Amino acid sequence: MCYLDLPLRESYHNNNIPIMDPTSSFIKDNHRYLRTCILYEVLQEKPIFDSYKDFCKTVGQDAMNYPDFEFWYYQLYHGNKDLNYDRSADPQPKTIMDVPVGSLTKIAEYLDPVERALLRSMNKSIKAVADSFPPVFEKICVKIADENTFWSWNDKSYVCYKDVSGCTLFRNGRNCSMEKSDECYLEKGLGYLTPLLKNPNVRVNHFSLYLFDEILKTDDLLHVPFHAKSLDIYGQTTNEVVQFLSAMTPGYLESISLNGSFLGEEENFRLIFETDQFKQANIVNLDMNMSFNVADLASFSHLKKFKFHIKSINAAEDAKRIRDTISTFEEFESCELSFYRGWEGAPTREFAEALGEEIPMESFVPKMTISHSYQIPGSNKCLEFKIKDGDVWCRIEILKI
Structure with a gap:
């Protein structure tokens, strides 16, 4: 049962209609009522994170942060029903910054480069630990179309498909882990990918980029300059291809392969010759659609x-x-x-x-x-x-x- 009065309990339980008018404010301003709402979630026997999402959906995203919700959830879950419990005398909870640097380094050692890229965005100290493992790849491939986003690095692959209600993300092909999301497939895919590609320390021997429909800017995807020895680009326009070519580190880039839907753009082809990347390359392959x-x-x-x-x-x-x-x-x-x-x-x-x-x-x-x-x-x-x-x-x- 829920210990709220009947009108409040029914309003909370009916969370298909967000209660953001006076009842919601009334709950958010009263710590005892907030904790009673958490008790209600505990009694539903749902996983804690699902409970937190329902709690935020009903009461408001700013009602309580997750660490506080987690504290009260487990207090109530383990039978401590004192809703007036005073936490001020409790020892301060440990944070990741209390972990010794040696232990953080050991943790980072077991993470893959994508996970380290997310880790380095937390703060300067953790960034330094993550950066002690330079992200060097043999190959990275990115393909962006109007129905899916695909990317791979070395032997790992990801693909995010557009769904009616959002997207589905597969890791290492359809036979491995799957994640449903209500996000746009492009936002979901780039959310995984860009923390890695925007890391200024990334080095890759071969970088492939295929842009079939979506028109992206380099800032949407890459840290500039981006360090790739070999580059393969397929784009929709010459300007788009030149834009991403120009994002590579001149001199570091040795081999260039350019492809795409270039028919009728002859007047733009020579823009390629003007880039420092072309002028300092060793090997260049240009698509059959580009005639000189x-x-x-x-x-x-x-x-x-x-x-x-x-x-x-x-x-x-x-x-x-x-x-x-x-x-x-x-x-x-x-x-x-x-x-x-x-x-x-x-x-x-x-x-x-x-x-x-x-x-x-x-x-x-x-x-x-x-x-x-x-x-x-x-x-x-x-x-x-x-x-x-x-x-x-x-x-x-x-x-x-």
Whole structure:
């Protein structure tokens, strides 16, 4: 039973209608009534945290903090029904700050990087303990769409699906732990993810980011600058991709791969060349949807390896320009170019003949591969070409040996 008078008890029990008018204020201002409400929750034999949520829903979020609720809940649960009990003579409860640093360090050692990222936000002392374990990852992958958010780091994975009433979070796939929430799937997912990615000490060898529908700003997700050695981005616009590319640490970032829905954005593609991240990278792979001219090849002169798509009007002329331009690249090791001329068929034969390879008409077979070697003037090195025929394009692989 509840020890409130009948009208008050019925008002409290009917917590589908929040009692925020005078009854609620009346309860919040009277400690004895608050403790009586807690007694009512104890008598329902529900778990303590469920009881606390019902208590807050009915009386108000600011009526009592959880530690005080927990104290009175267990006092009443263990049979101490003295609602006027004076706590002032009790010893002060211990907090996490009373735990020795050595013990905190031992605790942090058993936490995973995501849990440590949450721990470091508590206060400066605990932050120092958490930061004594630098979060270094082999790989982190984040995928954000209009129905779910997926992220993984090393061998752990999480996915949060949109539900009718909120979302469902799965840890390590559908066969592991599940958590229901009334939060938006994106807010729930980012709530787990951003404390980790906003840690300025995070280092990752390979970072993948796929943005299929939601348009995010870097501040929503990452600490800037973000330390990744290799980056793979799929975005909806060139500006979005450049925004996240620019959030990486220049110089630390060595390899870049950019993909996305870029059709009709040719005027924006060269924004990539203007970033410090591109200028200081070693390897760059650009999506087939991003087409460049032969003149743009000069922007790749500092790279060891690269891959991109070239539009051409005159295959014979452009073949020589490509060869002569790449032969001057001092850092160059290899590249792959998709060579495109519209819907007139692949310019494989014209490209090979422009480099000096004689291919009799009767010997040319569709989908064939043609090899060519070019001695770099004034050097003991040469460029080895493999020209692979396709339907409307040819793929040119070039290797310096």
